[in-house]
Amino acid sequence: MQVYRFEDEHSYLHKLQELVDSGVPTRRIHAFSPIPVPAAEQILREKPTFVRVFAIAGALAGMLAGFALCIYTVLRYPLIVGGKPVVAILPYVVIAFELTILLGSLATFAGFLLNARLPYIPRIFNPDEYGTHFTILVEEDR
Numbered sequence: 693m694q695v696y697r698f699e700d701e702h703s704y705l706h707k708l709q710e711l712v713d714s715g716v717p718t719r720r721i722h723a724f725s726p727i728p729v730p731a732a733e734q735i736l737r738e739k740p741t742f743v744r745v746f747a748i749a750g751a752l753a754g755m756l757a758g759f760a761l762c763i764y765t766v767l768r769y770p771l772i773v774g775g776k777p778v779v780a781i782l783p784y785v786v787i788a789f790e791l792t793i794l795l796g797s798l799a800t801f802a803g804f805l806l807n808a809r810l811p812y813i814p815r816i817f818n819p820d821e822y823g824t825h826f827t828i829l830v831e832e833d834r
Contacts, residue, residue, distance in 0.1 A: 696828040701729060704826035710828065722829040729826075735811045743803040750799020751792050758788030 698704040704725065711721060718736045725732065762784035770778050 693782060693832060694830040696830075698826040698828075701725075701727075701826060705729070705731050705735065710730055712736070713829070720831040720832070720833075724829075725828040726824045726826070727756070741803075741807045743800060743807055746803025746806075747796055747800040750802075751796030753799070754791040754795030755788050756789035757795065759784055761791075762787055763764070767780060 696707055708721070708723060712735055718738050721736060723729075723732050723736060749766055752765075759781075763779055765778060772778060801828065
């Protein structure tokens with residue numbers, strides 16, 4: 693782990709920008725400062741995650757599974773009542789909706805766990821141990 697300590701904000705921000713420009717992933721950089729530094733937040737801004745892709749994929753899979761389950765069941769064991777159609781989509785919407793919500797939420801949770809790289813706890817950082825210095829910690833590759 694590399695540790696950089698600075699007395700002033702300008703050199704702190706310059707080193708942060710230098711680290712990001714050199715290709716160090718922002719998830720490996722931990723920045724501590726005695727005062728709020730909005731420019732550091734702008735430098736360390738991460739790209740949007742792919743959790744929303746997991747959510748939509750799970751929701752679509754749930755909807756398709758709901759309709760497929762209902763249609764397969766009624767075609768496998770037909771029960772013709774009063775001349776109504778065997779495959780009527782409207783009653784199946786409830787089951788498809790429930791499976792959409794269920795699989796969408798489970799896929800979102802799985803995407804969150806994959807994106808967060810859990811369960812990995814390299815070290816617990818305490819910001820109080822750096823006092824009044826501007827500090828940058830860079831983790832090693834896993």
